[in-house]
Amino acid sequence: MTKINYQKAEFILSAAQLKQLPTDEGNEVAIVGRSNAGKSSVLNQLTQNKSLARTSKTPGRTQLINIFSIDGHRLTDLPGYGFAKVPEAVKQKWQVLLDDYLRTRESLQGLILVMDIRHPMKDFDRKFLIWCEQCDLPVHILLNKSDKLSYNQQKSTLQDVADAVTPCPNGVTVQTFSALKSKGIDELRSRLDEWLSN
Numbered sequence: 001m002t003k004i005n006y007q008k009a010e011f012i013l014s015a016a017q018l019k020q021l022p023t024d025e026g027n028e029v030a031i032v033g034r035s036n037a038g039k040s041s042v043l044n045q046l047t048q049n050k051s052l053a054r055t056s057k058t059p060g061r062t063q064l065i066n067i068f069s070i071d072g073h074r075l076t077d078l079p080g081y082g083f084a085k086v087p088e089a090v091k092q093k094w095q096v097l098l099d100d101y102l103r104t105r106e107s108l109q110g111l112i113l114v115m116d117i118r119h120p121m122k123d124f125d126r127k128f129l130i131w132c133e134q135c136d137l138p139v140h141i142l143l144n145k146s147d148k149l150s151y152n153q154q155k156s157t158l159q160d161v162a163d164a165v166t167p168c169p170n171g172v173t174v175q176t177f178s179a180l181k182s183k184g185i186d187e188l189r190s191r192l193d194e195w196l197s198n
Helices: 039-047 088-104 123-134 151-165 185-196
Strands: 010-015 028-033 065-070 073-077 108-116 139-144 172-176
Touching: 028 039, 028 185, 039 065, 039 073, 039 108, 039 139, 039 185, 088 108, 088 123, 108 123, 108 185, 139 151, 139 185, 151 172, 172 185
Parallel strands: 028 073, 028 108, 108 139, 139 172
Antiparallel strands: 010 065, 065 073
16 A cells, blocks of 8 residues: 655646546545535645645535645545535535536545534435445545544544444445544545555
């Protein structure tokens, strides 16, 4: 397994349609989550670059598929879902784009699903896991913002989520994470190394 230098991350492009994405070759991992789960902060912490992904106090700022190159591989930041203050027609467009991406992108090796540890496994999270199951894609769940809970609360929530995803046949794994405190970064990088060097 190759160890990847995540500090080499560079923004490539934003795509509103699949045809705008880079050539479908090599290895790619996508990151997705509810609009308030801290997805951009996770990306910035992963790459040690606070300005790589745009963070905002207004959920739902990521409205395009943003592609980053990382040491010869790609990381894809998918549009957030949930609390985004956008018209319903835009949300539906995102959903179609996301579905097409998950079903047709051959280079996609797995997905990082970011959840707020205080509000895990919401309705769309569960639907998304079923979606990935249908597309035969492995998922690694990040229970972000773990610094907001006590150690015992973190442990309990981690176990609850692990139990909830046990029936998933496509290999769902789960960990606690704190973008603010840089907690769980090594575990996340190890999972990404495994997928990207597949």
